[in-house]
Amino acid sequence: MVRHLFCVKxxxxxxxxxxxxxxxxxxxxxxxxxxxxxxLPCNMLAGIIEIIEQERRITHIPVTREExxxxxxxGAHLGGKKPALIIQNSGFGNSINALxxxxxxxxxxxLILMSHxxxxxxxxAAQNPMDExxxxxxxxxxxxxxxxxxxxxxxxxxEAAVDAMTQSEIRAVLLERELWDxxx
Amino acid sequence: xxxxxxxxxxLDLAVKMEGVIISNLGFSSRELYxxxxxxxxxxxxxxxxxxxxxxxxxxxxxxxxxxxALEGDGSILMNLGSLATAANIAPPNLTILIVDNEAHSSTxxxxxxxxxxxxxxxxxxxAGIPDAVTVFDxxxxxxxxxxxxxxxxxxxxxxKTEKSWENAPVxxxxxxxxxxxxxxxxxxxxxx
Numbered sequence: 001m002v003r004h005l006f007c008v009k010x011x012x013x014x015x016x017x018x019x020x021x022x023x024x025x026x027x028x029x030x031x032x033x034x035x036x037x038x039x040l041p042c043n044m045l046a047g048i049i050e051i052i053e054q055e056r057r058i059t060h061i062p063v064t065r066e067e068x069x070x071x072x073x074x075g076a077h078l079g080g081k082k083p084a085l086i087i088q089n090s091g092f093g094n095s096i097n098a099l100x101x102x103x104x105x106x107x108x109x110x111l112i113l114m115s116h117x118x119x120x121x122x123x124x125a126a127q128n129p130m131d132e133x134x135x136x137x138x139x140x141x142x143x144x145x146x147x148x149x150x151x152x153x154x155x156x157x158x159e160a161a162v163d164a165m166t167q168s169e170i171r172a173v174l175l176e177r178e179l180w181d182x183x184x
Numbered sequence: 185x186x187x188x189x190x191x192x193x194x195l196d197l198a199v200k201m202e203g204v205i206i207s208n209l210g211f212s213s214r215e216l217y218x219x220x221x222x223x224x225x226x227x228x229x230x231x232x233x234x235x236x237x238x239x240x241x242x243x244x245x246x247x248x249x250x251x252x253a254l255e256g257d258g259s260i261l262m263n264l265g266s267l268a269t270a271a272n273i274a275p276p277n278l279t280i281l282i283v284d285n286e287a288h289s290s291t292x293x294x295x296x297x298x299x300x301x302x303x304x305x306x307x308x309x310x311a312g313i314p315d316a317v318t319v320f321d322x323x324x325x326x327x328x329x330x331x332x333x334x335x336x337x338x339x340x341x342x343x344k345t346e347k348s349w350e351n352a353p354v355x356x357x358x359x360x361x362x363x364x365x366x367x368x369x370x371x372x373x374x375x376x
Binding site: 076 | 206226228229230231233234235236237238239240241242243244245246249263265266268269273359360362363366367370371
């Protein structure tokens with residue numbers, strides 16, 4: 001047992017800090033029951049999506065547009081799966097009608113995990129307008145959300161997933177850039 | 185061929201072959217509800233453009249069920265990316281049936297681009313679905329659709345129809361009822 005713990009600790013030390021964070025996020029999704037993911041890439045989400053692609057407990061479908069992911073997730077739910085959508089906050093805007101006239105209308109569960117782009121360290125100016133709009137949008141749509149900016153908060157992803165699935169609701173989680181920048 | 189003729193053939197085959205249908209919003213769903221409501225029909229009431237996406241998510245999640253997307257030309261043109269996704273994920277139990285009347289029939293028959301130069305069968309092939317075909321009459325539709333539902337490959341059928349609609353009533357089912365009875369039917373079909 002001691003030897004085993006030593007090995008695990010050693011492996012964790014070898015692994016890059018970002019990988020550890022990405023792994024804990026995927027772990028929280030799995031603990032929350034998520035077994036089906038539709039994704040569009042973001043450089044903040046690259047590691048998470050790569051882990052999910054390798055993860056046998058999760059069916060992963062890369063999609064062409066966020067709204068399409070909402071539809072595929074709805075179909076997965078009809079087939080008994082517990083779906084999540086992994087996207088950039090900029091792409092959230094592409095999915096709004098579907099979230100309301102499909103997911104919410106039929107009372108379907110969906111967890112939306114979003115990278116929160118457009119903060120003060122953002123390199124791409126086009127990300128800034130959606131940064132300003134994302135929280136007011138979520139509030140206007142009455143979608144409950146939480147923001148994760150510290151490693152200690154990653155457990156909230158599991159809670160959001162469980163809430164979405166048990167209450168047949170849409171829940172959103174915003175992953176802040178600071179999460180990956182946090183000092184040890 | 186009228187849309188309702190396509191729906192009768194579809195319903196007949198779906199019942200025989202225990203297929204479940206994800207049905208596009210508007211008159212497609214209303215006419216399908218009118219000619220043969222059953223728990224295995226999922227009627228969309230909104231989210232135009234997502235018929236094939238919902239059907240793909242379902243087909244991947246329940247490989248033991250045959251899933252048919254009842255699409256329109258207007259709706260598939262809103263989400264052409266879904267054909268690329270269907271081609272690459274390629275669920276063998278998925279059939280996409282596109283009723284192509286070259287118009288948005290639920291809003292007054294405004295022409296879509298399939299009335300112009302756009303060819304949905306060619307788009308499906310270009311997306312990577314070689315099992316794509318266009319049919320013009322009921323006999324051909326029946327034979328192609330039966331093969332497609334049976335086949336172990338994702339397929340697309342474009343059924344060219346007249347600009348027709350039936351005086352079908354609005355669907356008076358609660359959305360949650362539509363969902364719950366559909367989910368139950370999908371599950372019981374897997375157990376049976």
